[in-house]
Amino acid sequence: MASYFGVYHWRRRFRRLFGALALVVAGLLAWRRGGRLARLVGLALAAAGAKRGYGPLDRVLSPPPWQPDRWKYRAPREAMPYAxxxxxxxxxxxxxxSLVGLAPAVPADCRLTGLDVFDDRVILGNGPGLARRNAAEAGLGVDVVAGDAARLPVADDTHDVVTACRVLHDLPKxxxxxxxxxxxxxxxxxxxxxxxxxPVPHDPDADPLAYWQSLVEDAGFAVEEAREVDGGSYFLLVATPEGAVDSG
Known part of the structure; x- marks a missing residue:
């Protein structure tokens, strides 16, 4: 059973791709009419469509829907105390x-839950079943829950590890x-x-690492580690709870 992670931003990308394909088809139809002018116009339309479609097609396959990209999660996988x-x-x-990327570090006796709003308007096929299937393909048993990151359907003080991988920048501040x-x-x-x-803070003028560290600290954490990974492509922050939580 192969992994499949869906197509990101599929509506916008498919719309542009279909628009380019329409130009190619129109060009081929014009070319088939046989006249010299029709052939020239057809070739021009087909060439324009092919040029316009290359970018959207490349983005549809970026990242490839079948590629786990485990390397992107190496830093949190190694830093989190899953053992x-x-x-x-x-x-x-x-x-x-992220579940597949973290899987090698998660022992069998650790109960892992994956949570997401599962908005298929952003990722084609996004749903609990697909997340569960991909995790199982990686040898990971996981509880998959639909929920909002800003209102976690989870009781207080119940987890030893919480991760948020490449999530916060997609949310409003x-x-x-x-x-x-x-x-x-x-x-x-x-x-x-x-x-x-x-490196995409909500404030485009902010230093990315300092921004994310400040956001984590303001939520009541003591940051133990904050560093660039993969040449600055990502930032890793490891933090522990600081002080008491006001559950009111």
């Missing part, structure tokens, strides 16, 4: 790329702040938060 964890939560698991506050709430006193983020 000592009884319960772990991965926020924003989507179709399961206020929602990202709420998601981190919720992660603080559900982590046990000795728990660990792992955040893997892109």
């Amino acid at each position: 000592d964890a009884e319960r772990a939560l991965d926020v924003g698991c989507g179709t399961g790329r 206020e929602t990202a702040e709420s998601a981190l506050t919720e992660a603080r709430r559900v982590l046990g006193p000795e728990g660990t938060l792992g955040v893997l983020e892109l």
Whole structure:
């Protein structure tokens, strides 16, 4: 059973791709009419369609829907204390790329939950079943839950590890702040938060690493590690709960 992680931003990409394909088809039809002018116009239309379609087609396959991209999750996989964890939560698991990437570090006796809103308007095929299937393909048993990162359907102080991999930058700032506050709430006193983020802060003028660190600290965490990974393509933050949580 092969992995399949869906096509990202499929509606916009398919719309552009179909528009380019329409030009190619129109050009071929014109070319078939046989007249010299029709052939020239047809060739021009087909060439324009092919040129216009190359970018959308490339983006449809970026990342390839069948490619796990485990390397992107190497840093949190190695940093998170899964060996000592009884319960772990991965926020924003989507179709399961992060679950598959983290899988080698998760022992069989650690109960892992993957949570996502599963919005198939963003990722074609995004749903709990696909996330569960991809995790199983990686040898990982996981509980998959549909839910909002800003209002986690999880009890207080119940998890040893919470991860949010390449999620916060896709959320509005206020929602990202709420998601981190919720992660603080559900982590046990000795728990660990792992955040893997892109250099895309909500404030485009901010230093990305300092921005993400500030956001994590403002949610009630002490940042133990904050560094660039993969040449600055990503940032890893490892943090522990600080102080008491106001559950009111």
